[in-house]
Amino acid sequence: MMVGIVGLGSYVPEQVVTNADLEKILDTTDGWIKSRSGITERRFARKDQATSDLAQIAAERALEDAHLSPNDIDLIIVGTNSPDMLYPATACLLQEMIGARNAAAFDLQAGCPGWVYAVTAGTQFIQSGMYKNVLVVGAEVITRMMDNTDRGTYVLFGDGAGATVLSTVEHGGFLSFELFADGSLAQYLTLPAGGSRKPFSKEVLKERSYFTKMDGQAVFRFSVREISRISKKVLDKANVPLESVDWFVPHQANLRIIQSGAQELGIPMEKVVVTIDKYGNSSAASIPIALDKIYTEGKLKNGDKVLMVSFGAGMTSGAIIMEWSR
Numbered sequence: 001m002m003v004g005i006v007g008l009g010s011y012v013p014e015q016v017v018t019n020a021d022l023e024k025i026l027d028t029t030d031g032w033i034k035s036r037s038g039i040t041e042r043r044f045a046r047k048d049q050a051t052s053d054l055a056q057i058a059a060e061r062a063l064e065d066a067h068l069s070p071n072d073i074d075l076i077i078v079g080t081n082s083p084d085m086l087y088p089a090t091a092c093l094l095q096e097m098i099g100a101r102n103a104a105a106f107d108l109q110a111g112c113p114g115w116v117y118a119v120t121a122g123t124q125f126i127q128s129g130m131y132k133n134v135l136v137v138g139a140e141v142i143t144r145m146m147d148n149t150d151r152g153t154y155v156l157f158g159d160g161a162g163a164t165v166l167s168t169v170e171h172g173g174f175l176s177f178e179l180f181a182d183g184s185l186a187q188y189l190t191l192p193a194g195g196s197r198k199p200f201s202k203e204v205l206k207e208r209s210y211f212t213k214m215d216g217q218a219v220f221r222f223s224v225r226e227i228s229r230i231s232k233k234v235l236d237k238a239n240v241p242l243e244s245v246d247w248f249v250p251h252q253a254n255l256r257i258i259q260s261g262a263q264e265l266g267i268p269m270e271k272v273v274v275t276i277d278k279y280g281n282s283s284a285a286s287i288p289i290a291l292d293k294i295y296t297e298g299k300l301k302n303g304d305k306v307l308m309v310s311f312g313a314g315m316t317s318g319a320i321i322m323e324w325s326r
Ligand code: ACO
Pocket: 027, 028, 029, 032, 033, 036, 037, 111, 112, 113, 151, 152, 153, 155, 189, 214, 216, 217, 219, 220, 223, 253, 254, 281, 283, 311, 312, 313
């Protein structure tokens, strides 16, 4: 039984934050940010918007694209690192917001590969026969997890959401999946406080440990290694040669990571989807947003082979090779 994407939609908040805006609050420059990350601007959610609000708009667009009603959805999985709150799951809030009364709902937290992990999980529910239509959303207001006094992280991130409806397809669909985690590297990218290890306290406030802490160079090295390793693995599994890949949709964390991954794999930049310049790193939302970009631009054609790969906190990585069929 083949499973694929039968509906796709995305949303990025309207507020554009440029590098020049960040120069005013941080010891940074447009030149540094552009040359080190490829980012020129990013989107920030409005103060009254949380992750579920962004997810709702993306999900409604995906449902419309799939020509399905919310009641047709059997399961909602939200891949996120910036849930509305620790509990309940953002997926439950989303279920209520879109009126998907028949759907079970849970969040999946796997760093930036959250959407890749969630699509892999959602597909298993369909292939097992338990569910027919699964809504998988990657959604983040990740900028709220960033310290606006830390130039090493604050400049890199942006908010957004991408949603996909999964169902059975007659041709193509997902050809193979590959997931990976290495918890021995967990310390490189963390949000230390607010959980059971370090609940909120005066100390937490003082050390600002309720914000993301990142060893940028360690994350960079892991990402460059994983992007080519796991891509080759997922392609081998599906017996798809690299030359057959029409679109390479990597997680948008840093243009230099994307370029070196593409170079290592031998994929020309014309086949690489890049959104980091405009949206920054929107974590688990970056791949569905990038996919929706080539879809709405009419570039994604039936039969196209799309390689999607992500890496992030955990440390985790994940890859999917898909044949687009609509
Ligand atoms: N503006 C100006 N200078 C800066 C900034 C900034 N915004 N940030 C750091 N610097 C300085 C540093 O302090 C350092 O100064 P020093 O040499 O005086 O000590 C200098 O720039 C070089 O810093 P590096 O960290 O060596 O810079 P690098 O070239 O490694 O780039 C970056 C940093 C962009 C963070 C890069 O390492 C990176 O992209 N890493 C991967 C990050 C990533 O992908 N994170 C998300 C993972 S996905 C997820 O799960 C959320």
